[in-house]
Every structure is written in C-alpha cells, then in structure tokens.
Amino acid sequence: MKGTTILLDHINGREAAALMVDGKLHDLLIDPPEDAAPGVGAIAWAVADRPLKGQGGLTLQLGNGLTGYLRRAKDIAPGDAFWVQVSGVAEPGKAIPVTPDLIFKSRYAIITPHKPGLNVSRSIREEGERDRLLAIAHDSRAATEEYGLIIRSSADGADEDDIHRDIFEQCKIATAVLEQRDGPPEWLLGEDSAHVLAWRDWTDPDEIVTEDGSFVAHGVLEAIDAALSPRQPLSGGGHAYIEATRALIAVDVNTGADHSLAAGLKANLALVRDLPRQLRLKGLGGQITLDLAPMPKRDRKQVEDAVKKSFRQDGSDVVVAGWTPLGHLELTRKRDRLPLAQVWPRS
Template identity: 55%
Template sequence: MKGTSVILDQYKGRAAAAFIEDGKLSDFLIDPADQTIPVPGAVFRAVCDRPLKGQGGMMVRLPNATGFLREGRGLAPGQPILVQVTGYAEEGKAVPVTAKVLFKSRYAIVTPNAPGLNISRAIRDEDKRDELLEIAHSVMEESEYGLILRSICETADADEIAEDIATMLGDAEGVLSAEGTEPELLLDGPNSHLLAWRDWPTPDSITDEQGGFATHEVDDMIEQALVPFVRLSGGASMYVEPTRALVAVDVNTGGDTSPAAGMKANIAAVRDLPRQLRTRGLGGQITLDLAPMAKKDRQTFESILRAAFKHDSVDTTLAGWTPLGHFELQRKRERLPLAEGM
C-alpha cells in the first residue's frame, strides 16, 4: 500500500496515533498509562530545591515530582521559576526540565525569552516569506515575545497560521502572567493526537474513527514493534533490545557469506534504524554491534548513517566508534518506551 496515512484511535484504553508510510508503521505515539507523570511540553511553576555543585544544575520541586534543571546557575533555593519538561524521566531519576520555555504548535512557536520574528530557513521563496512576515506582524504587533514560523507554513492557509499564532500567544501570556509561589502545572503537554497533528507531515489520508487500528492492521504492526527481532533485506537481521543502561542493536548477516555481506547488512540496519527507534519510543545511549566490515568502509557507513537520521524527528547525536569497533549514538528521551507504555 503506497502513500501515507495517519490513524487516530485508542490502544489499551489510551489515545494513540500511528503514521503509516507505504504500508509500514513509520511512527507511533501513545499517551502514558500514568496520567500524573509530567509529559514533554508541559509548563510548570517550579521551586528551586538544591543546587548540584560541580554540575551547575539545580534540583527543582514540581507538584508531584522532582525535576532537574541543567542550567541552574544564579538561582537560589526557594526561588520560584518557570520550567518546561523536555523528556520523560528514567526510572528513579528526576524529570528533565529547561527554563527556556517555548509554546509550540503546528505552524507557530512563540518564544518569550527570544524576541524577534523569524521564518523557517526551509522556506526560500522571498514573496512567501514577506507574506508570512505580514501575518506575523498583524498578530504579534503589540507583543514583546518572539515568534518562529515553521516550514509547514509555506503551504498552509493564512487564516489558519494567524489563528495558530494567536492561540500560542494566548497560552504564553496566560502562563507568564500566572501568579503564585508554590509548584503548579500551568500548561499541560500535548497528548498523542495533538502531538501527531503538531509534528507529523500532512498525510494522504487521516482516519479518526473508532476501530481504525484494527481496520488498518495497526495492532499487528505494534506487536511487531514489541519484538526485538527485525528482518532486513538480503536475509540480514538485527535485534533492538533496550536495557536499563542502553539500547543494544546487534546486526547479523544471516546466510550471506560474501565478502561484502557485513557492509550490506550494516547499511540495511542503519537505514531502518530511525524508524525502529521511533516506533519503539527508544532513546538515551544506543550502541550498535555491527556485522564485520573493513575499516576502510567506515567513512561510507557513517555517511549513510548520517543521512538516515538527517530527517528524523528526534534529536540524535552520532557519538562515534569505540575501541571495540561498536558505534554509539545519543538520542533524546522524548518518547515513552513502547514496551513500558504497554
């Protein structure tokens, strides 16, 4: 089945969204089972608790959790501060937060701490950029906050863009004008349906009727994403297995015994790796135990790896090779692991 489609439905009693591309599950989002945990994008009034000496960070108190603010210099214990959740907390660890609060939607991002009107660099048509600046000025003319218009604005309706800017501006003004000194949730983060609308590209079709997952066989695709084994082209395979410390990816050549078997298996693995990590909700440290290949092929492999992650929606850093010949990645933990969410 060619093309792209978005399926919005319930899974295990919770809101979930699936992005299907050419008949494969390309992305999957699901609300956490515990509705009380802070979700990425949520804005809190936090209270500074204690500084972490030597790290420059600050532990902060949230309504029902503890947060870790990496940029904590200049803050004092007991001081209230606005923070935004940047990812899910690992078990037994504090919730990661930032003081650089953003109000992000499908078309607009309002930036209270960074004034100025900016258009995505991906929009290169000067006439379109001028048109978008006019829309931005018409809505933001009396505001001192900054604004970023996202690349999807290039093909969007002007009224929808203006409405989106106004909504985000209203959220920002409401949060920043809130009074109080105790920890409080000021703006909840997006659920899976809203996050899909905000961040996914426009699909060829959208299905939001009840039972859509069963109709489009999404349930079966989710079950496949819960299994470590992944079949690759040419008889190769890989295992994607999360542990407490890291995500281990083991690449195997299968029955191919040709001299180029290792390189072919590794290329097939990394081309599919971003999709596998997205659908499984995996992040943190990722270690690739690759099939044997010559050191002279490493540069080519890295180029293909870099290209595979170039358009991935989750920030991923290519850390490099270890002395044992493994390749390491560092990926932002902004998804709830699928297996944990089940």
C-alpha cells in the same frame, strides 16, 4: 497501500495515533497511563531545591511530589521560583529533565516568550513564500508583541487565516501560563495528547482515518507487535536485535544467510537507514551502542556518514560519539517519549 495515512484511534480509553507510509508503520503516538509523570512540553511553576555539586545543575520541586533536574543552573539559588518546561523523559527513579526556555508549539507557529524576534523556518526557501509568511508574522504583532515567533515549515502554502488563528491561540495559552508568578510548585500546562500531536506534527497526509477500530482495519496492531519484538528484519535478508538495558540501548547486527564479502557492509547500512524509525517506534533513547556486522575498517566512514544522514533526514536529535576500541559505534539520542513497552497495554 501507497501514500501517507494518519490513523486516529483509542486504546483502552487513551488516544492513539499512527502514521503509515506506503503501508509501513512510520510513527506511533499513544497517551501515557494516567499515573505517568507529565511528558515533554508540560510546563510547571518550579522552586529550586539544591545544587548538584560537580554537575553544574540543580534539582527543583515541580508539584505533585515530582522532582526536576535543570542542567544549566548559573545564578539560581535554592528557593528561587520560575517557569520550567519538561524537555525529555526521565528514566525510572530519576528527576525529570526540564529547561527554563519555554516554547508554545502548534501546527504553524512556535511562540518563544523569552526569545523575542520574528523568524520563518529555514526549510522554506522560496522567497515569495517567505515574504508572505513574514508579512503574516508582522500582522500578528498585536498578539506577539511581548513574545518571539517562529513560523514553522508546515505553514508553507497554508491559509493566512489559519496561521493567524494558530498564532493567536498559542499567545493566549502563553499569557495564561505566564500569569503565574508566585506560590508553591504547581503544574500549569500538560503535554499535548496523541491526537493533538498528530495534527501538529504530521502534515500533508493523503488520508486521515478517524473511526475507532482503524488500528485493526489497517494492520497497526500487527505492526506494533512487530515493533515490540527485539528482533527486526533488515532489507537484504539480514536482521538486528534492538534491546534496552538499564545502561544503554544495545543493537546487534547480523548478515543472515548472506556470506558474501560485502554482506557486513550491506547489513550495517540497512540497519542505520532504518534505525531512526525503529528507535522512534520503540520510544528508545539515551546511550546507543551498535555492535555492527563484521566489515573492513575502511568502510567505517561510509557507515558513520550513513548514520548522520539517516538521523538528519529524520529530524532526530542525535550525536554520533564515535568508534570504540572494540569496533562498536556509539550514539546518543534524546529521550523524547516513553518506551513503547511502557505505554502499550499488556493483554
């Protein structure tokens, strides 16, 4: 099956969306269980609790008995109240990471209440299209006068009325949220559902399938079972084990039946090229340690460059920390969704 297909389905009454590229599962979104904490993008009216000495941050009360953690806490005193947005996924038992820099993100536009200005995505490089989109942004000033506005790359070539409608809708949501200016901690806006996220972030598909049961018909369930397995095959005959521990994500690379002099380098390159997809499907982030297949030290630079290129093309927020004395390559990746093992219903 060639091309890009978006599949919208339901799993145990929860929305689920799958992105298939040339018949291979590229991304997967599933609404979390009802008892899960609000996810990335949710907004709360928060009250500062107590500073964490030596860390430069503080805890906050978010409502519903949940605690948040704000990394940047300069000039914030206990008892201060303000808006915050969930910026990541917390490990079990830890405070939810939040930021005071709110964004309201939709398919074509991002509204930034605390960062004024009009901008167009830098990935749109054709001058005529940039001028068209800037004109649309200026035409929307009646709605965005108090806010900043970023036109997303997905607006490239989009209908002007659709872009205006998107901007106005996000401004309405922002205004409704920002009306809250006092009172106890309270959740004001939930995170987007799986189907909304798919519409927002997966643009220009060749086909969209909305019938219930599409996951079965298109082999998504089998692909999810494969993604849940620690053992992942690599192109060229090697394989890797990707396993989450309490402390970190451990990745072990093996060459398989290939015993040639270049086997280690080939297996390592195959792993890093597919690693962003694997981590995204598994919903894994945090500290990541790559126990790579044996290879000469002179090849480390090639592998490190391949890691950076792979995650850059994927758009993932990752930092390459470097090599350990034992020859492991360490990364950190933002936790932006719950692990697949937590959201996928067990039979």
